[in-house]
Amino acid sequence: MTARASTVASRISATGTANALELRGLTRMFGALAALTDINLTVRPGERRAVLGSNGAGKTTLFNCITGDFPPTAGTIRLFGEDVTHFPPHERIRRGLRRTYQISLLFAGLSVRDNVYLACRGVSRYRFSLLRPRRDDALMASAEGLIEAVHLSDARETLVGDLSYGQQRQLEVALALAGAPRFVLFDEPAAGLSPTERRELVEILTNLPSHMGFIIIEHDMDVALRVAESVTMMHNGRIFKEGKPAEIESDAEVQALYLGGGHG
Template sequence: MSTATVRSVSERLSAAGTANALELRGVTKRFGALAALTDVTITVKPGERRAVLGSNGAGKTTLFNCVTGDFLPTSGTIRLFGEDVTNFPAHERIRRGLRRTYQISLLFTGLTVFDNVYLACRGVSRGRFSMLRPRKGDTLVQSAYELIEAVHLSDIAQIKVSELSYGQQRQLEIALALAGAPRFVLFDEPAAGLSPKERAELVEILTNLPSHIGYIIIEHDMDVALRVAETVSMMHNGRIFKEGLPSEIESDPEVQELYLGGGHG
């Protein structure tokens, strides 16, 4: 295990009080000759809700993968609530309050809806290796059922995930990201493939999140993105080239040309 995990509690607490939720400094990620991210610097305050927009291949998902630790950046630093997590494995970042959803649902198809959510709750608490079965009244079992309720899946809690519809799987995807005590969530195209009605539900779920939970959302649907975000970052070719309020971004001529006007990216 990383030596960086050994860190005084007081240091972490004091850092968490004042620091930005997420801070990327000069993050670069290269895959061989291809630069997927070039010198990306982003600062997101606690509770801030940010949309990241950009055409396909702009590096948005790579950015998420670097933040969650699916792979390490080639250079640059990533700070989570003031703590340098650049070299942390993914599970250590998650235990510090980071969550994410995936563009293509990554669920446990051989398990039931309840088991999926229960695992998510268990992953960020003690007893991950427990060989004892949970009992009905356990706190984690309760919170799993509450989460299932929150994403409107209560009726099918005991159904295997492989039998769920696409929309239901997307809802479950969000439930997994909200387990435990999330402090910052990365949503990777949560609205992709949803019906208009399901999109409305998604916007409702996102806007109803407790105000201390900040997030970054990648979304192609501008209706969704601009309604749930307070600030917007525009990406192109692995760089952030513009940041601002939704209204500024919408009216920016450069953005219009690159993204909004140029057909659907």
């Protein structure tokens, strides 16, 4: 663990002043359809930003390009100053990037604990270890901590396929917070949650360590504007407006397009 911590520390010191995320001219085509067109976006380290926009605005495509699930058609992606445009997803994750998925992508055949343990293992060494973790295993301990943080302690032995929808969403967040993330992409983490679960989620997000920046896609303005300090509005694959939550909320164009647009 110390070796790992020092590599993170050296990376942070090497890239300390760089922006967490820098997108330049990012474009993604699906055939003739431009899902993203010339996206320029800069997120400072520790900054928390909400991305808003109606369905089909390109928000999830943006996430998929940043994590490397899809390669961009054009443009560059810099993560903490490093050009990761052509890196495979796992290399980006090992550099401190994390994400959650709009539709939970979990390991249905494994228990909650094993799911979180895998997430912790994925960003540390000995991923190929053939030896079972010992009882005092540090990663197992951090997995237990994460399970507690997302209020799943009672379900830690349950198969993920048997969890309720809300619990799966909570687990989705836990997986993204494993192993000292530096920058997280949350894709509609509150979708389908009950009001109580939403409050818990907002609490988890606002209590994240201050160096941990994130981008959150969220339709629920209560959640989005409470946890974010800046807002990016997307429309038809382009960035439409950027600003503080209050500015965005009161912006007439935004209201016409999105808030009052009868989406639902």
